[in-house]
Amino acid sequence: MCHDPGMPPAGSRITRQLAALSVVALLSGCGGDAEARWAEEPVGSALLPDFAPVPPSDIHTKQIDGAWTVEFSSTLVNVGEGDFHATADKQLDDSWVLTQDIEYDGGGAEHVTTDAQAVWGGDGHEHWHVERYVVYHLFALDEAGKVTGPARTDHKVGFCIYDFERAEVDLGSDEPTYDRKGCGEEDSTHLVMGLSPGWADHYNWDLPGQSIEIDGLADGDYRIFAVADEGTVFREETTENNETWVDFTLSSDPQGNRYALLGDVGPSPA
Template sequence: MNLRRMVVVAAFPVFLASCQDDASDDPAEPAVPQPSGSPVGDPVLPDFAPAPAVDVHTKNHGAGWQIEFSSVLVNVGEGEFRLVVDRPTVDDDWVVTQVITHSGGGIDEVPTDAEIEWGGDGHDHWHVRRVVTYRLVAIDGSGTPAPDGLTDAKVGFCIYDFGRELDDLGPDDPVFDRDGCQPEDALTLTMGLSSGWGDTYEWNLPGQSIDVTDLPDGPYRLWAEADESGHFVEATTDNNDTWVDLDLSTTDDGARTAVVAGVGPTPGESPRAD
């Protein structure tokens, strides 16, 4: 993978992430060929596994302090994750369908309740809402994370093959690209994530942050959870979350700092309960 841009700040080591840039000039043309035919054999399913956040650091945003972080969602399943999103006219609601291939050929088209949202983060294309949710929760004296906390404000995800994450899984070349997210007047979108590939977001993209201005010093866990609402079909949900543990503190001059104290499972690892 390659960085699309790098900005030097007082932070932890810089990771990779995806910039969701402008879409293609042809709003009616799907970004990738569509599979077809009646299903034969077993479904070949995708499997979401978010990576623990990296580049975690604090920043004064003028009205207070926030933590910023880079993230990546990986498909560790044998099958690709593919969404086809259609509407009859620009005045109609989107219909979001997950396309699942089968071992003997053919597809299933599975309706979903996933929501599609336009722009909102400076990127002029469509997004799928809340594909991954990031939540910061306090850790109590017994080491137990609280059930609730603060969530990120990310609009959504233009899902595509940004970088190869698992060398022994999936195609060598990307199948889905950013053009699948399409401009505002599009009638069809095609988004997806190939087996073994990841969709990566840098810390300096909109929404890759959580405000910590009013949080007290202490230990916290930054959760990353894929498909929190259960919109999509995948091989298992046992690996849909991971985390980074942080020590949040305040210096004598009022600056907030966050130091990584622990890291959860990475894509391809077996889930564990810490």
């Protein structure tokens, strides 16, 4: 994050008051020409992002303190024409207002206040996250391969959204625009997160929250759904590709160890 030496220290009461007074100043004053385009009045048509999750991968089981979980890696791709660009500003009461900034093809941007929440990820991530940006639900499959019974859901706090790696789609620039610095530090009062067209936000299976509890589940066939923006708090081109899945078979050996054998997978971003 940048800091103007002429401004009060980040996190001070004066800084928060200035932040609350002018969204435009925050958007344009920190990144020069790169951020100025988000501060101009919108002209033309909106260039929207489009969230498309990759089927969960690296499926395996793990026992922690006697409890079994299924762990997995997750990836979300932006396959839209426009950036996903979000800014968050801390208010005087320490709550956050998170805004989606939507670029237009004739220049400028629209700033849409959302119901999304910024949450602190102090579990080894040590930066701010967008809460429940993607969720994962585990269901049993019946003999016909249909989802049945109640869901079990992951407990992931949220996502620091940035251009982690190029996706396997023919779209966008070869150079990243957003990095993890935009997710800030604990005393940050302004955040900028984003995902460029053709770029992926990836979380490896061994990071906190990349798991679902499976204690008490019988051996059998299961499906994990990955659902992007389940609460529809962001604007995008379409929601028809916001869901994908992976199947696996859960088994146990005589010693009580549990195993996951990968099965079919759902659609990938295209």
